[in-house]
Amino acid sequence: MALLLDLLSFAMLLGGVFLGISGAVGVIRFPDFYTRIHAAGVTDTLSAGLILGGLMLQAGLTLVTLKLAFILMFLWITSPVASHALARAAMHSGWHPRLSD
Amino acid sequence: MDKNVVLVVFAKILVPFILLFALYVQFHGDFGPGGGFQAGVIFATGIILYALVQGVDRAMAVMPPAVLKPMMAIGVLLYGGVGIASMLLGGHFLDYGFLAHDPIHGQHYGILIIELGVGITVAAVMMVIFYAFMGEQN
Numbered sequence: 010m011a012l013l014l015d016l017l018s019f020a021m022l023l024g025g026v027f028l029g030i031s032g033a034v035g036v037i038r039f040p041d042f043y044t045r046i047h048a049a050g051v052t053d054t055l056s057a058g059l060i061l062g063g064l065m066l067q068a069g070l071t072l073v074t075l076k077l078a079f080i081l082m083f084l085w086i087t088s089p090v091a092s093h094a095l096a097r098a099a100m101h102s103g104w105h106p107r108l109s110d
Numbered sequence: 111m112d113k114n115v116v117l118v119v120f121a122k123i124l125v126p127f128i129l130l131f132a133l134y135v136q137f138h139g140d141f142g143p144g145g146g147f148q149a150g151v152i153f154a155t156g157i158i159l160y161a162l163v164q165g166v167d168r169a170m171a172v173m174p175p176a177v178l179k180p181m182m183a184i185g186v187l188l189y190g191g192v193g194i195a196s197m198l199l200g201g202h203f204l205d206y207g208f209l210a211h212d213p214i215h216g217q218h219y220g221i222l223i224i225e226l227g228v229g230i231t232v233a234a235v236m237m238v239i240f241y242a243f244m245g246e247q248n
Contacts, residue, residue: 083127090120097114 018066025059028052041107042099050092057084114163121163128156136229140218146225150232158240166244175241178234185231192223 035048061081065074136149161169192204199208206220207213 083124086120086124090116093116097117 014066018063021059021063021066025056025061025063028056028059032056042104043096043106046092046095050088053088054085057081057088117163121159125156125160128159129153132156132229132233136225137222139225140221146228147232149225150229150234151236153229153233154236154240157237161240161244166241170241173237175238178238178241181230181234182238185227185229185234188227188230189224192220192227196220 029052032048032052035052036045039045039048058081061077061084065077068074068077132149132153132155135144135152136146139145139149157169157173160172192206192209194203196205196208197203201208204220204224206217209216209220
């Protein structure tokens with residue numbers, strides 16, 4: 010059982026790290042502002058969920074897990090709202106998405 | 111303000127939690143990571159977020175500059191007052207052990223009051239600096 014939990018949490022941690030790194034690559038490689046915040050915002054949400062979920066499996070049913078759950082909840086609230094505010098501010102200041110040419 | 115519905119609603123949800131977390135960092139500082147400086151900055155962050163989303167006028171209604179200016183001095187006075195009090199009770203400056211009969215209790219009270227003073231001053235100064243920048247812009 011402990012081995013199973015460890016394997017599951019390692020898989021989740023690795024998946025989260027992979028998503029985080031791919032988001033970072035996307036931020037550097039994507040062509041314009043909107044695709045970049047798309048890469049950052051979307052991967053951050055799932056990567057934080059996977060990493061914190063893996064840590065919760067490591068912590069077991071303790072107060073630490075509750076705190077991690079709160080962190081996850083606040084990340085899931087703030088990260089999309091921050092992306093939304095960025096995109097909105099860019100659109101508002103007349104920065105239009107690059108369309109296919 | 112009517113267009114930024116998402117920001118307004120989520121700031122409304124988040125601000126109380128930010129203020130609560132600041133108080134947690136303040137009073138949990140002698141057991142875990144945290145303390146007066148961090149707590150003051152987090153508290154000011156909550157008010158600054160409110161000011162950014164709702165407008166500075168409404169933030170000034172919550173935390174008027176006329177209240178913040180005395181708060182800056184009260185924090186320093188608390189800090190210095192604890193130091194002077196421990197001198198009057200027979201110790202050195204900021205010698206917390208003399209604040210109560212039991213030196214361990216005295217140190218506990220001393221660090222809590224000192225950190226409260228630091229927190230009040232830092233929160234007030236951060237908000238005053240923010241108001242000063244916003245006033246410059248208008």
